[in-house]
Each structure stands twice: as C-alpha cells, then as structure tokens.
Amino acid sequence: MAFENRGRVCNVVDVTIPDVPKNLPRTVGELRAAGYQPRSVKAEIRENLLAALRSGQPVWPGIVGFEDTVLPRLERALLAGHDVVLLGERGQGKTRLLRSLVSLLDEWTPVIAGSELGEHPLAPITPASRRRAAELGDDLPVAWRHRSERYTEKLATPDTSVGDLVGDVDPVKVAEGRSLGDPETIHYGLVPRAHRGIVAINELPDLAERIQVALLNVMEERDIQIRGYTLRLPLDVLLVATANPEDYTNRGRIITPLKDRFGAEIRTHYLDDIEHEIALIRQEAELVAEVGDHLLEVLARFVASLRESTAIDQRSGVSARFTIAAAETVAAAALRRAALTGEQPAVARPVDLEAVPPVLRGKLEFEAGEEGREEEILTHLLRRAIAITARVRLAGLNLQPLVETVSGGHQVPTGERVSAQELLTALPELPVLHEVAARLGVRPEDPPGRIASAVELALESLYLNRKLSKDAIDNRVVYRS
Numbered sequence: 139m140a141f142e143n144r145g146r147v148c149n150v151v152d153v154t155i156p157d158v159p160k161n162l163p164r165t166v167g168e169l170r171a172a173g174y175q176p177r178s179v180k181a182e183i184r185e186n187l188l189a190a191l192r193s194g195q196p197v198w199p200g201i202v203g204f205e206d207t208v209l210p211r212l213e214r215a216l217l218a219g220h221d222v223v224l225l226g227e228r229g230q231g232k233t234r235l236l237r238s239l240v241s242l243l244d245e246w247t248p249v250i251a252g253s254e255l256g257e258h259p260l261a262p263i264t265p266a267s268r269r270r271a272a273e274l275g276d277d278l279p280v281a282w283r284h285r286s287e288r289y290t291e292k293l294a295t296p297d298t299s300v301g302d303l304v305g306d307v308d309p310v311k312v313a314e315g316r317s318l319g320d321p322e323t324i325h326y327g328l329v330p331r332a333h334r335g336i337v338a339i340n341e342l343p344d345l346a347e348r349i350q351v352a353l354l355n356v357m358e359e360r361d362i363q364i365r366g367y368t369l370r371l372p373l374d375v376l377l378v379a380t381a382n383p384e385d386y387t388n389r390g391r392i393i394t395p396l397k398d399r400f401g402a403e404i405r406t407h408y409l410d411d412i413e414h415e416i417a418l419i420r421q422e423a424e425l426v427a428e429v430g431d432h433l434l435e436v437l438a439r440f441v442a443s444l445r446e447s448t449a450i451d452q453r454s455g456v457s458a459r460f461t462i463a464a465a466e467t468v469a470a471a472a473l474r475r476a477a478l479t480g481e482q483p484a485v486a487r488p489v490d491l492e493a494v495p496p497v498l499r500g501k502l503e504f505e506a507g508e509e510g511r512e513e514e515i516l517t518h519l520l521r522r523a524i525a526i527t528a529r530v531r532l533a534g535l536n537l538q539p540l541v542e543t544v545s546g547g548h549q550v551p552t553g554e555r556v557s558a559q560e561l562l563t564a565l566p567e568l569p570v571l572h573e574v575a576a577r578l579g580v581r582p583e584d585p586p587g588r589i590a591s592a593v594e595l596a597l598e599s600l601y602l603n604r605k606l607s608k609d610a611i612d613n614r615v616v617y618r619s
C-alpha cells in the first residue's frame with residue numbers, strides 16, 4: 139500500500155483514502171456514548187441506497203446505458219438483502235458495476251483496532267477479539283476503516299484453493315506452541331477477512347466445483363469449516379459475482395446448490411443506444427488526439443453492426459473494450475499523421491478509421507467458415523457505418539455542387555501524409571461545405587483539421603454512394619470523378 143500526503147491509496151478500487159477524521163470515537167466507551175450500534179452490511183447498503191433514491195442524487199456514477207434495465211433490478215436485489223450474480227458477455231461493465239457498490243457503504247466504519255477480521259467493537263466474533271473485549275471493556279481501542287477498504291475482489295482461477303477463500307491451519311502458529319484444536323491457529327482466507335464488507339468474485343464458474351462447495355456455508359449458515367474445525371463465525375458479507383453465459387454452461391458452471399443461495403441473478407447487456415456508446419467512449423477512452431463526435435458515431439454504429447453480424451461469434455460477444463480500443467486507435471492514427479505532416483493540433487479524419495480493422499481484428503471471434511475474410515468483413519461493416527452516419531448527419535443537404543466540383547477537375551487528396559490544409563486547398567470555396575461543417579458542429583474559425591474532417595466525411599459518403607471514385611496514387615488516396 140502506497141502513501142500520499144492527503145491520504146492512503148487503496149489498490150483494490152484505485153481511490154485515495156482520506157485521512158481519518160480526528161473527531162471520531164477512539165474507544166468502545168466513546169463509541170457507546172456517541173450512540174453507535176452494530177448494523178449488518180446489507181442493512182447499511184439498504185439504508186444508504188434508500189437515502190440516495192429519496193434525495194435524487196446519482197447512485198451509480200460512471201454506469202452508462204443500464205438506467206432502465208440492469209440498475210432497477212440490482213437496486214431491488216440490494217433492497218431485498220440478496221447476494222447477487224451478474225450474468226453477461228464479456229465487456230458489459232459487470233466488474234465496473236460491482237465496484238460501484240462501494241459508494242453505498244458508510245464512508246467510515248468502526249473496527250476493533252488490530253483485529254484480524256475488522257470486527258465491530260460492539261460485536262466481536264473471533265475468540266481473540268472477544269477475550270480482548272472482556273479484558274479491556276470500555277477501553278478497547280477503536281480504529282476506523284474507509285469504505286474503499288471494505289471491498290474485496292477475487293478473480294476466480296482454476297488454481298484457487300479453499301485456503302485462499304476460506305482459510306487454513308497456519309503452521310507457524312502451531313509451531314509457536316498452540317495446539318491443533320485451538321481456533322487461533324487458523325489463518326483466515328479472503329472471505330472471512332472481508333467481514334462487514336463486500337466480496338466480489340469475478341468469473342465464478344471458473345472456480346473448481348469443490349472450491350465452490352466451500353462457499354455454501356459462508357452464504358447460508360454464515361460459518362466456516364477448515365480441516366475439521368467447525369468455527370462458528372457469524373460472518374457479515376455481501377457476496378457478489380460475475381459469470382459469462384458461455385462459461386456458465388460449457389467451460390465451467392455454478393453448481394446448483396450455490397446458484398440456489400444467490401438471491402438474484404441479473405442479466406447485463408451491451409449498450410443498445412448510439413448516444414450511450416459515444417458517452418461511454420468519451421468517459422473511458424484515453425484519446426491522444428481530437429476525435430470528433432461524427433467519427434465516434436461511426437465507431438458506435440460499427441460496433442452495433444458487429445454485434446448483429448452473423449459472421450461474428452455472438453456467444454463470445456463484442457466487448458465495450460473493443461469500442462474504446464477502436465477510438466484510441468483512431469486517435470493514435472491521427473497523432474501519427476500529424477507528426478508526419480507537421481499539422482497542429484492533431485485531429486482525426488475519416489481516413490484514420492482505416493487503422494481499425496487490421497489492428498483490432500484479433501479482439502473478435504469469427505464464426506467457422508469465415509477464416510481469411512476477417513479484415514474484409516470488418517472493412518465492409520466499417521464502410522457501412524460511415525455511410526449511415528453521413529446519411530443521418532447530412533440528411534437534406536444537396537451535395538451535388540461538391541460532386542460537380544470534383545468532377546470538374548478538382549481532385550482531392552487524403553491519406554496519412556496529407557495535411558488538412560492540403561485537403562482543403564484542393565477545393566474552391568463552396569457554400570455546401572460550410573453547411574456540411576455546420577451540421578457536424580464545426581465553425582469557420584476552427585482549426586483546419588476539424589474542417590477537413592467534416593469535408594472528408596462528405597467526400598467519403600459520396601464515394602460510398604458511387605458518386606465519386608477513390609484511387610491510390612503515389613502513396614495517397616485521391617477523390618475524383
């Protein structure tokens with residue numbers, strides 16, 4: 139764990155933990171005097187969720203497109219106090235959604251200082267903490283844990299053991315003189331250490347079935363069994379998990395008794411709205427150059443086409459990470475072109491979309507029989523997305539003057555070694571080009587790169603509609619009659 143001047147950095151959820159407020163109680167006596175009472179983690183989440191819903195404040199920051207589908211179901215499950223499994227294809231934001239549950243916990247919660255499991259000072263559960271509470275009484279020291287420290291995440295892998303999740307006998311403690319029958323010889327695993335918090339298990343079906351069995355008592359009876367011990371620990375955890383439908387039935391499965399113990403199974407989905415997809419890109423992508431909304435719309439429509447294509451293995455899905463990586467690739471192509479041409483600032487143009495299919499084809503699974511056609515399929519779907527975007531954005535505009543100008547001898551170059559200024563210089567002043575720019579939110583005083591991006595979209599739409607031709611000449615592409 140790293141440290142900063144203003145607080146500690148929690149590596150689990152990548153947030154900076156603020157310093158503990160100085161006015162919080164530091165002993166059990168002070169805690170009682172302040173009126174604190176033990177409260178289960180599920181009750182805590184329920185009360186905080188209800189308070190947020192009543193006040194109208196955002197409950198799920200950063201979650202896009204689930205407002206009318208996934209989130210109401212998840213909220214009902216949390217209000218019911220259910221453990222939850224999120225079921226959906228890769229890249230649907232399942233892990234992001236689980237991590238956002240942290241915001242529903244109290245910002246600070248009291249724990250017994252030095253306790254191994256973060257027990258509540260007024261409700262100790264381990265023999266050692268009970269003994270300390272009896273000995274020290276109101277002087278039992280209290281520490282405070284930030285809500286980000288109460289979220290524990292585990293990626294289920296085939297080599298995960300019962301000891302990792304639940305615990306095992308600690309040979310060091312036995313060597314120190316304790317007997318094997320002493321419960322204090324136990325080294326607690328991930329789930330007990332998440333006491334009074336949230337345990338998230340990613341890709342739950344990947345856990346071996348015998349490991350899943352170890353979770354049965356934790357979820358229902360709330361005790362743990364380790365190598366013959368039956369240690370009654372009233373664990374207080376919210377167990378949440380993710381699963382992929384394909385893994386759910388083939389590569390692995392959630393055993394029936396464990397499925398039965400989850401109170402809610404919630405299906406996630408890919409975004410079905412172009413505006414949501416664009417908002418997700420803007421939120422998540424790290425763009426090294428400017429990418430206009432019209433190009434992001436092309437990418438959003440491209441991904442939507444991939445999710446409907448019979449050539450793509452839809453059981454594997456088309457992850458939102460593909461959309462984000464595509465936008466970042468387009469921005470990188472624009473930055474490289476700017477370096478080659480000396481153009482500043484770097485602004486993406488439709489020509490930069492050509493970088494997407496060859497770079498990202500490996501992120502998709504194609505149906506059998508499509509071998510060798512992968513790039514052809516992606517290029518076709520990308521061109522269709524460009525044509526649809528241009529038709530929607532430029533609907534009602536008469537582009538015939540642009541066609542006549544190019545047909546009259548004004549050939550327009552583009553490519554990775556063609557600057558925006560060179561592209562614009564190839565055309566005379568045309569009123570229709572101002573209209574095109576205005577439709578795409580570009581102003582006359584904007585940098586040439588933005589104007590060229592708008593003009594090139596119009597040229598590309600004319601090419602895709604067979605009003606112009608496009609030929610490769612001397613390491614550049616030329617639009618002409």
